[in-house]
Amino acid sequence: MAAVLWPASAAVGAAVDQHEARASVGEATADSEAVALAFIDALQQKEFAGARSLLWKDPAAQFSAKDVESQLIDLSQNIGTPMWAEIFGTQVGRSRASDGKLIDTESLQFRVRLSKADAPDVAAVLNVVTRQDPSTGARLIMNFLYQPVTAVATLSMRKPRIDPQLAIDSSIRFVEEDHATLRQGVSREGIFQWFPFIGGDLYGAPTTEDYIRPELKDDLSFSFDLNQSYGYVDTLARPAALSAKGIELTPKETRVARVATFTFDPVTKQRVGYTTWAEPDTKDTFVLAYFDRACEIRGEVVTEGDRHGFAIIVPGPGYSWIRFHKLSEHEFEVTWSARPKRLTLDVTPVQRKT
Numbered sequence: 001m002a003a004v005l006w007p008a009s010a011a012v013g014a015a016v017d018q019h020e021a022r023a024s025v026g027e028a029t030a031d032s033e034a035v036a037l038a039f040i041d042a043l044q045q046k047e048f049a050g051a052r053s054l055l056w057k058d059p060a061a062q063f064s065a066k067d068v069e070s071q072l073i074d075l076s077q078n079i080g081t082p083m084w085a086e087i088f089g090t091q092v093g094r095s096r097a098s099d100g101k102l103i104d105t106e107s108l109q110f111r112v113r114l115s116k117a118d119a120p121d122v123a124a125v126l127n128v129v130t131r132q133d134p135s136t137g138a139r140l141i142m143n144f145l146y147q148p149v150t151a152v153a154t155l156s157m158r159k160p161r162i163d164p165q166l167a168i169d170s171s172i173r174f175v176e177e178d179h180a181t182l183r184q185g186v187s188r189e190g191i192f193q194w195f196p197f198i199g200g201d202l203y204g205a206p207t208t209e210d211y212i213r214p215e216l217k218d219d220l221s222f223s224f225d226l227n228q229s230y231g232y233v234d235t236l237a238r239p240a241a242l243s244a245k246g247i248e249l250t251p252k253e254t255r256v257a258r259v260a261t262f263t264f265d266p267v268t269k270q271r272v273g274y275t276t277w278a279e280p281d282t283k284d285t286f287v288l289a290y291f292d293r294a295c296e297i298r299g300e301v302v303t304e305g306d307r308h309g310f311a312i313i314v315p316g317p318g319y320s321w322i323r324f325h326k327l328s329e330h331e332f333e334v335t336w337s338a339r340p341k342r343l344t345l346d347v348t349p350v351q352r353k354t
Helices: 013-020 032-046 049-055 065-079 226-236
Strands: 081-098 102-115 119-133 138-147 167-174 194-197 221-225 247-250 256-261 260-262 272-277 284-291 295-303 306-314 317-327 333-336 346-347
Touching: 032 049, 032 065, 032 119, 032 138, 049 065, 049 346, 065 119, 065 138, 102 333, 167 226, 194 226, 221 226, 226 256, 272 295, 306 317
Parallel strands: 167 346, 306 333
Antiparallel strands: 081 102, 102 119, 119 138, 167 221, 194 256, 194 260, 247 295, 256 284, 272 284, 272 346, 284 317, 295 306, 317 333
C-alpha cells in the first residue's frame, strides 16, 4: 500500500484545481533530475537538513517543519541503502500556487532496489515532484511518494515497453448519446482532459492522484504515449474488487487499474459531459484498463434498463481495450478488443434522454 508522505487532497475538484494547466508527457529537465537525485542522496545519508532544504513549502499548506522531519525520517528508514535508483518515468506539467500563479512541475519516478538484511533485493518506487520557486527560479521538491512493490508486481521493475499500439492519437467529439449526432452550443474554450487511475475496479472514483493530462490542441486533437506509464501503472493496480454486481473476475488475485476519462470546464471545474473512448465507424465505446496477468471477466450487469453481457478474455498482462458493442436498444456485448484503428474521445450529455 502506498505511503503518502505529503498532505494531499484526493478530491477530484481539488486535484483539477491544483493541476489546471497540466501539459503533455515529456522528459524531465536536467535540473529536476539533479534535484531529485540530491534529495534521494540526502535521505540515504540521513542528512535531513539537506533534504529539507530542497523542499518548497507552500505558505498555504497546513503542516509543520516537525511533520516534514518525521516524514523524511520515515522515508529514509524505508529506503535504507539502495543498490541503485534509476529513473523510469517522467511527466511535465504545471500547478497552481497559493497566490494563484501557475508554476511548472515535473514528476520523476525512480525504481529503487533495496538491499536489507531482513529483506534482500526488495523493489520500490519513489515518485518525486519538483516545482520552480517563483521568487528565486530555483527548482525544489514539491512532494514525494514512496511505494514498496511486492514480489508479484514484477512489471514495475522492467524497462517501459516500446509498443506502437500504446502511442495514441485521438480527438474530442461533442456528440449525443448515439455517438453520431454532433452536439450544438457546447463551449469548447479552455476545456481540459484528466485521465486518473482507478485501482482495483473498472468503475468508481479515482483511487490515486497519479494521472495523465494530454495537451489539447486548438482543433481538439491530442496525443499521449502509454509507454511512458507502463512501468509505473503496475504499482497503481490493486487486487480486483469489482463494484458492479453480477460479474466475476478470475483469477481472483488479478490486479487492475482503469484509466478513467474526464473532460472539465476551466471556469466551473465541472464535467462538461460523460467522456468515453469510441470508434466512430461502429459507434462502439471502450474502457482502457491495465491487468497484471491473463484473466477473464464474465457475468451480466443491468443498469438503468440496459443489459451488459460480459465475456472478457484478457490474453496477458498490460493495457487492454474493453469493447462495449450495442446489440439492440438495451442490450450490449462486452468483450476484450484490439485497439481500434480510429479512436475518438466522445463527450456526451450528463443528463440522459429518456
